[in-house]
Amino acid sequence: MLAALSAASLAAPRAAAAQTPPPVPDPAALEEVLRRAAALPRLHALIIARNGVPLAERAFRGPPLDRPVNIKSASKTVLSALVGAAIARGVLDGPDQRIAPILGRLLPAGLDPRVAEITVGHLLSMRAGLERTSGANYGAFAGSRDWVRFILTRPFVDEPGGGMQYSTGSTHLLSAVLTRASGRSTLELARAWLGEPLGISIPPWTRDPQGIFFGGNDMLLSPRALLRFGEMYRAGGVFGGARVLPAEWVRQSWTPRARSPWSRQVYGYGWWIAEAGGLPVFFAWGYGGQMLYLVPELALCVVMTSDPAGPRAPEHTAALHALLSETILPTLGAGNGARGTLLDNGRVAVPD
Incomplete structure (x- = not known):
């Protein structure tokens, strides 16, 4: 197919x-x-x-x-739109851009070297290679003290760019990438790049313990x-x-x-x-x-x-x-x- x-x-x-x-x-x-x-x-x-x-x-x-x-994981599609808008504005270079330099100080020490190979496109297509944070792992992810750290310290189950691992953590990393690259919250970006041109209301939604708006779940749209x-x-x-x-x-x-x-x-x-x-x-x-x-x-x-x-x-x-x-x-x-x-x-x- x-x-x-x-x-x-x-x-x-x-x-x-x-x-x-x-x-x-x-x-x-x-x-x-x-x-x-x-x-x-x-x-x-x-x-x-x-x-x-x-x-x-x-x-x-x-x-x-x-x-x-609450549109639940349909939020992932909205995050993808924000990435496209960021690329169009020069905030991000494109799908092949590696995320580690953008995340900078958010990266925990001692990471698997393969984290450096993960790109924006890998996250968008659920092919980061990291163990997924959805399904049976979702509760531990959502209950952790540092969501970005939790995601990036999961073991690799495939190489970056390999098979699909459906993971809410991948789109949350995109929210962190957008926040770091733009200097604005994902909520601000969503309102400016989608809410205003579409004439729609985008209320605040869940944030992680570090204040990053949840990428990939819990967005609110009518x-x-x-x-x-x-x-x-x-x-x-x-x-x-x-x-x-x-x-x-x-x-x-x-x-x-x-x-x-x-x-x-x-x-x-x-x-x-x-x-x-x-x-x-x-x-x-x-x-x-x-x-x-x-x-x-x-x-x-x-x-x-x-x-x-x-x-x-x-x-x-x-x-x-x-x-x-x-x-x-x-x-x-x-x-x-x-x-x-x-x-x-x-x-x-x-x-x-």
Whole structure:
């Protein structure tokens, strides 16, 4: 699939979408989508938008659509956007830049020499090589006195640039890198580089014991703010006629770079990459069912937020993937309802 979903093959559907107007959905069919969505007990809200215009939006339970909610690991996708904005502004050199010189005094003594080889791109694609701080290791990481130290002193389970190790620690290191390189907090950067141009509110979120804003979890965005963020990516980095991110950064972010050893899902720079109904799908994915799906060929953006406080429930994530691929996409004239690779091998990972 890494070969099949090449950058070139993913660019073609976006061009086709601009040339061929998608069919107008049947209002009764959209109501049926909302009815099926409402039957999912953990699903809080759903927005389906085409070309930035909502076709259907509903808060079934939980907060209203304009209230910021915890987007969990969908925060990793926002961190990736901030890295792209930092590169565009010259704050960072690019994905190949090594992080150790940037972190400087934050580096603990006695580190494995391979830490010096870790780059920004390795962190974005979850290929730093360090033992992951998600899953069974998440509690020890979040409870440690120095998160950056904890991450960097994990043993190497692969070489930098090797296989994918899904780790919230990797995106927290990116938050530390952004803070050190810019001299500003990640919250300030998020508000200036995303909040202002997108016209969205970004409240403060969790910080580590050293005051670095959590990179990769616990960011707070409303469903409607997520829609604007997604629309900006769908439009190649532009929102409201103004450029927010370089088009090249969108392309790089959607280029397959790694594959989860557990779920077999494909990953770019902070984005999961899959297919559904025969179409490329790019999505942000947070614990509990915080989802942002983009289907460029249909000019489609779908936001789903869910109860983030419950236990792990892979069946809920599977239901959300199925809602998109088996209900929403056929309603909008795509494919035949096949699940594609959103549920590769029937195994659903649940990011922390």
